[in-house]
Amino acid sequence: MKAVVQRVSSASVRIDGRVHSEIGKGLVVLLGVERGDTEDMCAEMAHKTVNLRIFEDEHGKMGRSVKDIGGGIIIVSQFTIAGNCKKGLRPDFMNAMNPDTANAYYEKFISLCKGLYDPSKIGTGVFAADMKVGLENDGPVTIILELAPKQ
Template sequence: MRAVVQRVKSSKVQVDGKVIGSIEAGLNVLLGICKDDTKDDIAYLKDKIINLRIFEDEDGKMNKSLLDVKGELLVVSQFTLYGDVRKGKRPSFIEALGGDEANVLYEEFVKQCKDILGNVETGEFGADMEVTIINDGPVTILLDSKKTF
């Protein structure tokens, strides 16, 4: 499981011109699911994201987590995080998990985040979405549950 985590001032996701998820200060997470992912990957990534200390403390140091600052969370599915372009110029998505199986893991990730944070905004799995991100910093972190980077 991979995630692009961005500290944001605000973020929203639209489908067909309608806003379906929107947050103020917090984290925007673009989440990719691999065909080898399990509930262990969900737990690892959820804990890492929610406790990631990328918000500034009183001294201006990145020392606080989403929980500490009571920030909001927007999770958007993004299978293209598993696009492999090592050969040629057209991405291969052979490692990405698709369809209902990926949606089950995506929904479980969101549920586990909601269990801790309460409200979690989302995109629409499998939809053509338009995501607006006002990055704060900018701060962008790449995470992979298999620790490949």
């Protein structure tokens, strides 16, 4: 399981020309679910995401989480994160989880995040929809979180 987490000043998701979700200061999370991922990994990823300390504290260090600043979160399913470009110039998506299971894990991740943080501050995309994600990256700060299945 992989997540690209971006610290943003603002962000929105548009579907069919309409705003589906929008936030001010907070996080945009692009979540990729891969073959071999488990439901337990959803819980660990949700915990890491809402508690990730990438916002400035009083000392100018990255010491605060999105929860600490009362920011928003937009969570978008992004199967292309599982793309592999090691050979050639066209990515293959053999590592991506099948869509039905990936959607279930995406929904579980959202639910877990809402259980760890104020649900009214969490927006989403729509699984497999054609979305336009707009954001103003703050910093820029972009963190890649990766979890591998436990052997």
